[in-house]
Amino acid sequence: MPARGVAILGSTGSIGCNTFRVLESLGPEKFRVVALGAGRNVAKLADQIARHQPDLVSVENEKVTAQLKAELHKRGVSVPRLVTGEAGLVEVATHPNADCVVSATVGAVGFVPTLRALEAGKRVALANKETLVMAGELMTRAAEKSGAELLPVDSEHNALHQCLRGEQRSEVRRIILTASGGPFRTRDKAAIQAATVAEALQHPTWNMGAKITIDSATLMNKGLEVIEAHWLFGFGADEISIVVHPESIIHSMIEMVDGSVIAQMGVTDMRHAIQYALTYPERYPSDLAPLDLARLSSLHFEEPDLERFPCISLAYRALRTGGTLPATMNAANEEAVQAFIDERISFPDIPRVIESVMDEHDVADLKDLHAVIDADRSARVAAQAAITQRSREVRVTGVA
Numbered sequence: 001m002p003a004r005g006v007a008i009l010g011s012t013g014s015i016g017c018n019t020f021r022v023l024e025s026l027g028p029e030k031f032r033v034v035a036l037g038a039g040r041n042v043a044k045l046a047d048q049i050a051r052h053q054p055d056l057v058s059v060e061n062e063k064v065t066a067q068l069k070a071e072l073h074k075r076g077v078s079v080p081r082l083v084t085g086e087a088g089l090v091e092v093a094t095h096p097n098a099d100c101v102v103s104a105t106v107g108a109v110g111f112v113p114t115l116r117a118l119e120a121g122k123r124v125a126l127a128n129k130e131t132l133v134m135a136g137e138l139m140t141r142a143a144e145k146s147g148a149e150l151l152p153v154d155s156e157h158n159a160l161h162q163c164l165r166g167e168q169r170s171e172v173r174r175i176i177l178t179a180s181g182g183p184f185r186t187r188d189k190a191a192i193q194a195a196t197v198a199e200a201l202q203h204p205t206w207n208m209g210a211k212i213t214i215d216s217a218t219l220m221n222k223g224l225e226v227i228e229a230h231w232l233f234g235f236g237a238d239e240i241s242i243v244v245h246p247e248s249i250i251h252s253m254i255e256m257v258d259g260s261v262i263a264q265m266g267v268t269d270m271r272h273a274i275q276y277a278l279t280y281p282e283r284y285p286s287d288l289a290p291l292d293l294a295r296l297s298s299l300h301f302e303e304p305d306l307e308r309f310p311c312i313s314l315a316y317r318a319l320r321t322g323g324t325l326p327a328t329m330n331a332a333n334e335e336a337v338q339a340f341i342d343e344r345i346s347f348p349d350i351p352r353v354i355e356s357v358m359d360e361h362d363v364a365d366l367k368d369l370h371a372v373i374d375a376d377r378s379a380r381v382a383a384q385a386a387i388t389q390r391s392r393e394v395r396v397t398g399v400a
């Protein structure tokens with residue numbers, strides 16, 4: 001069989017870089033990189049182009065295009081076809097020689113390109129959970145229509161995909177997502193109130209980008225994953241549970257109607273999930289260190305604390321309500337997380353901003369792409385208003 005073509009959206013990010021490590025370990029006879037989409041990390045992108053010679057590369061804008069050209073000339077590397085912006089990402093996602101698209105951009109920017117890849121019948125290895133949160137219905141409908149496969153790269157969903165292989169849906173009682181609990185798992189409410197950006201960026205078990213690391217600290221990441229699991233596997237809000245498991249060795253579990261629980265375990269390295277999504281239904285040897293359970297000796301589990309981590313309840317509410325509310329919540333969260341990173345609002349302001357935007361939102365049906373984009377835009381405007389108000393309160397009263 002000829003090498004399968006891979007396009008990577010978000011090639012210079014954490015998942016993108018790990019995808020290259022997987023592709024390099026599998027070898028060029030299995031996969032060939034045909035197109036890359038990135039933002040503005042010119043140095044890293046130039047490395048990737050030099051090594052893999054893709055046909056097509058998309059960057060943020062013309063300014064980055066010029067910088068990238070200059071960098072490639074300097075290195076004596078031939079320049080691939082260069083495109084920009086969302087239209088550029090869509091070209092990457094629908095490249096005729098791409099059999100598989102790794103969707104690993106951060107946040108809402110990957111939404112339209114991922115949808116187009118599914119419409120074009122590509123296998124999508126999905127790391128961008130926001131796309132399913134915003135418009136799971138549109139995504140899954142597009143995949144069904146074209147016959148595209150949607151393979152989760154998110155470790156929990158990748159685990160669930162493995163657990164559900166060969167099982168009858170009617171024989172599964174519920175799915176159980178594990179959560180590391182984030183850096184504030186053992187902190188009391190007062191300490192969480194005072195959390196700094198640097199503290200929130202310290203993830204105990206996974207090494208990831210800034211946005212998802214903050215989401216892991218608020219546990220919104222797990223909330224987003226509940227919605228993601230709903231769309232991937234068709235379980236309702238009442239059939240999806242969360243258990244905090246600090247070691248992150250069990251990546252998730254399913255509970256069968258007879259009470260049997262099936263768990264997927266592994267080392268905490270995203271390369272496993274990426275490789276699985278690329279090579280499914282086959283499995284190939286991996287150079288990852290095997291799991292050493294005897295050395296771990298114990299695994300711990302606890303209930304998630306909904307009071308200290310209100311984002312979980314917000315996500316369940318968005319899933320139960322449906323329509324445009326999940327997209328609204330997602331956009332408000334992105335804005336609030338960025339405002340926290342920029343030190344405009346405090347850590348506990350993140351759920352407050354999201355909740356106020358959700359409370360104000362008039363929920364509509366998710367008819368089409370425009371409904372999603374409208375909900376996303378208006379939620380960002382509303383979130384910015386809420387953020388400005390909160391940051392003003394902080395300045396006036398001196399407390400968050």
Ligand code: MG
Pocket residue numbers: 154155156225
């Ligand atoms: Mg995850």
